Amino acid sequence: MPFGYNGKILRVDLSKKEIEVEEPDEYFYRTYGGGACLGAYYLLREMFPGVDPFSPDNIIVFAGSCVNGAPVPGFARSAIVFKSPLTGAIADTQAAGYFGPELKFSGFDAIVIKGKSDRPLYLWVHDGEAEIRDASHIWGKTTGEAQDAIRKELGDERIICACIGQAGENLVRYACVVNNLKHAWGRLGAGAVMGSKNLKAIAVRGHKKLEMKDRETVLSIAKHFSTNFMKESPDNIGLHNLGTSQYVIPQNEDGQLPTRNFQTGYFEGAENISGERMKDTVLVNGEACYACSVRCKRVVKADSPYKVDPAYGGPEYQTIAMLGSDCGVDDLVAICKANELCNKYGLDTISTGGVIAFAMECFENGIITKEDTGGIDLRFGNKEAMVKMVEMIARREGIGNILAEGVKRAAEKFGRGAEKFALHVKGEEVPAHDPRAKGHLALMYPLCPMGADHVQAEHDGAFTPGWTPFFAQRVKPLGILEPLELSSIDHKKVRRFFYFQNVSSTLDTLTLCVFAFAPVRYFTLRELVELVRAITGWETSLWELLKLGERRVAMFRAFNVREGFTKEDDWLPERMFEGLLTGPRKGQKVDKDKLREAIDLYYEMAGWNKDGVPTKGKLAELDLFWVAEELERHGRYREG
Numbered sequence: 001m002p003f004g005y006n007g008k009i010l011r012v013d014l015s016k017k018e019i020e021v022e023e024p025d026e027y028f029y030r031t032y033g034g035g036a037c038l039g040a041y042y043l044l045r046e047m048f049p050g051v052d053p054f055s056p057d058n059i060i061v062f063a064g065s066c067v068n069g070a071p072v073p074g075f076a077r078s079a080i081v082f083k084s085p086l087t088g089a090i091a092d093t094q095a096a097g098y099f100g101p102e103l104k105f106s107g108f109d110a111i112v113i114k115g116k117s118d119r120p121l122y123l124w125v126h127d128g129e130a131e132i133r134d135a136s137h138i139w140g141k142t143t144g145e146a147q148d149a150i151r152k153e154l155g156d157e158r159i160i161c162a163c164i165g166q167a168g169e170n171l172v173r174y175a176c177v178v179n180n181l182k183h184a185w186g187r188l189g190a191g192a193v194m195g196s197k198n199l200k201a202i203a204v205r206g207h208k209k210l211e212m213k214d215r216e217t218v219l220s221i222a223k224h225f226s227t228n229f230m231k232e233s234p235d236n237i238g239l240h241n242l243g244t245s246q247y248v249i250p251q252n253e254d255g256q257l258p259t260r261n262f263q264t265g266y267f268e269g270a271e272n273i274s275g276e277r278m279k280d281t282v283l284v285n286g287e288a289c290y291a292c293s294v295r296c297k298r299v300v301k302a303d304s305p306y307k308v309d310p311a312y313g314g315p316e317y318q319t320i321a322m323l324g325s326d327c328g329v330d331d332l333v334a335i336c337k338a339n340e341l342c343n344k345y346g347l348d349t350i351s352t353g354g355v356i357a358f359a360m361e362c363f364e365n366g367i368i369t370k371e372d373t374g375g376i377d378l379r380f381g382n383k384e385a386m387v388k389m390v391e392m393i394a395r396r397e398g399i400g401n402i403l404a405e406g407v408k409r410a411a412e413k414f415g416r417g418a419e420k421f422a423l424h425v426k427g428e429e430v431p432a433h434d435p436r437a438k439g440h441l442a443l444m445y446p447l448c449p450m451g452a453d454h455v456q457a458e459h460d461g462a463f464t465p466g467w468t469p470f471f472a473q474r475v476k477p478l479g480i481l482e483p484l485e486l487s488s489i490d491h492k493k494v495r496r497f498f499y500f501q502n503v504s505s506t507l508d509t510l511t512l513c514v515f516a517f518a519p520v521r522y523f524t525l526r527e528l529v530e531l532v533r534a535i536t537g538w539e540t541s542l543w544e545l546l547k548l549g550e551r552r553v554a555m556f557r558a559f560n561v562r563e564g565f566t567k568e569d570d571w572l573p574e575r576m577f578e579g580l581l582t583g584p585r586k587g588q589k590v591d592k593d594k595l596r597e598a599i600d601l602y603y604e605m606a607g608w609n610k611d612g613v614p615t616k617g618k619l620a621e622l623d624l625f626w627v628a629e630e631l632e633r634h635g636r637y638r639e640g
């Protein structure tokens with residue numbers, strides 16, 4: 001067994017209440033790495049196409065990688081992989097915090113869960129053992145109440161709990177899972193899948209030390225990062241001081257801060273909801289994930305006009321934009337309250353904000369009225385309505401029951417033209433980065449197997465004309481030698497997107513934090529390779545690690561193809577082909593013909609046929625011929 005892994009994967013069948021331990025060989029670990037790629041392996045191998053995401057047959061995988069547990073900045077993440085109830089496609093959602101390292105210390109690399117319990121349960125994983133325990137007493141509780149009860153019951157305040165709240169129990173299709181109350185595996189409904197299985201939480205604790213091949217090298221690279229990142233990395237200085245909320249003002253000044261359901265990219269109230277304003281008013285502290293000197297997490301507290309509990313952290317850029325400017329809300333405390341409620345009830349802040357903004361635009365256009373909203377004046381800018389909607393969605397109360405289904409299904413239910421206000425890709429709500437402004441986003445949303453996901457590749461901003469040596473140095477090892485205009489989607493941009501996607505996919509497979517690694521952040525690609533070598537003892541290379549990322553994307557695509565997704569699903573919402581209404585980028589839009597050309601070119605680059613199906617040759621090259629056989633068995637290779 002390589003260093004860095006425990007060599008043990010926990011298998012849990014909730015229907016049979018059975019637990020087993022699997023011990024894969026080194027070939028498995030080196031081929032699939034961990035995180036999203038490891039999870040995709042189980043979904044492709046053990047799930048049939050067409051499974052209802054809420055059925056017992058859906059598999060949900062919690063996975064770390066070789067890096068978790070090493071005391072290095074950016075090594076705190078873990079992934080949850082499952083079939084999404086929001087999209088019906090494969091889902092990979094990542095969270096930092098403490099769960100990933102603690103899972104490693106508990107003696108396991110991943111947990112693979114299937115089946116459905118006939119009563120509420122939680123899983124207790126500790127020091128090489130696991131047990132299924134009754135959760136009847138914490139069903140219906142918030143994440144905070146559930147975590148407190150579990151820690152008290154097991155007598156250890158340092159237990160790390162991955163919990164769902166009422167939103168997951170109520171099968172809100174974008175319910176999330178949180179660890180330590182504030183680190184969310186946010187997107188695509190992992191919380192709802194846990195809820196469908198009657199699984200309230202996974203509690204982990206362990207005392208096993210991570211075995212590394214060359215501990216000294218790992219510690220020395222980590223020390224170099226912590227000593228220097230503030231001196232040399234402009235983006236990390238901002239992250240340390242303001243967290244991701246540092247992006248609110250620059251995004252607005254550049255005309256790309258989503259405002260009033262993406263009608264425009266300029267919000268007149270941006271100053272009021274900025275990171276700087278947060279620092280001057282409600283910020284209590286910055287906080288770190290396990291062993292991370294960046295400390296980009298926010299903790300906020302307020303008493304008026306809402307009481308905000310600091311235990312639930314503070315809003316990140318995405319939360320501020322989606323529940324703030326995108327809903328026309330310029331009250332920072334209201335956004336902090338909505339963030340607290342999302343973490344308490346277990347709701348994805350991005351989809352929640354997108355859904356509320358959609359409902360507000362429907363209301364302003366008379367598609368829904370006060371009769372539908374229970375008397376609530378659901379106009380853009382109404383902060384009380386925004387906060388109230390979060391509660392109603394989590395509890396599926398009134399119109400919240402429809403909005404809990406996501407914008408795609410809600411628009412179908414509302415009818416009367418609501419579809420044009422439903423901004424989603426493959427059913428996933430568009431996050432707070434505008435594809436009309438950034439070319440990588442225009443490619444990323446349609447081409448990401450999961451839907452509109454903004455972390456599938458680094459964005460364009462740092463790699464435009466006038467780029468600094470810091471950023472140029474980080475991407476030259478990839479053969480990216482020239483900056484490109486921000487919004488272009490020509491052949492050079494498609495190439496760069498393809499390379500950046502493989503880098504991000506590698507980070508997701510190795511459960512590494514994007515806020516610590518190249519292309520934009522401090523760790524270089526060379527250091528990435530050195531760290532994996534020093535931990536595992538493998539004589540690995542950038543080539544091999546990037547193949548991990550490419551393998552993940554190919555497996556995700558193959559999963560979706562097997563489910564019946566086609567190239568028609570690779571597209572943007574209509575609004576993105578219409579010009580922004582106001583602001584510095586007024587009139588800017590994505591060109592449909594150019595996007596079609598770019599998507600076709602990407603298919604060729606990725607080794608997919610004209611129908612968007614990964615070819616047998618590409619899958620064989622990635623050592624995934626068994627996946628090609630699976631697609632063949634399901635008739636997915638036709639003349640194309």
Ligand code: SF4
Pocket residue numbers: 073074075076077096097287288289290292293294295296297513514515516
């Ligand atoms: S960079 Fe931020 S999100 Fe990433 S591990 Fe460090 S503190 Fe957590």
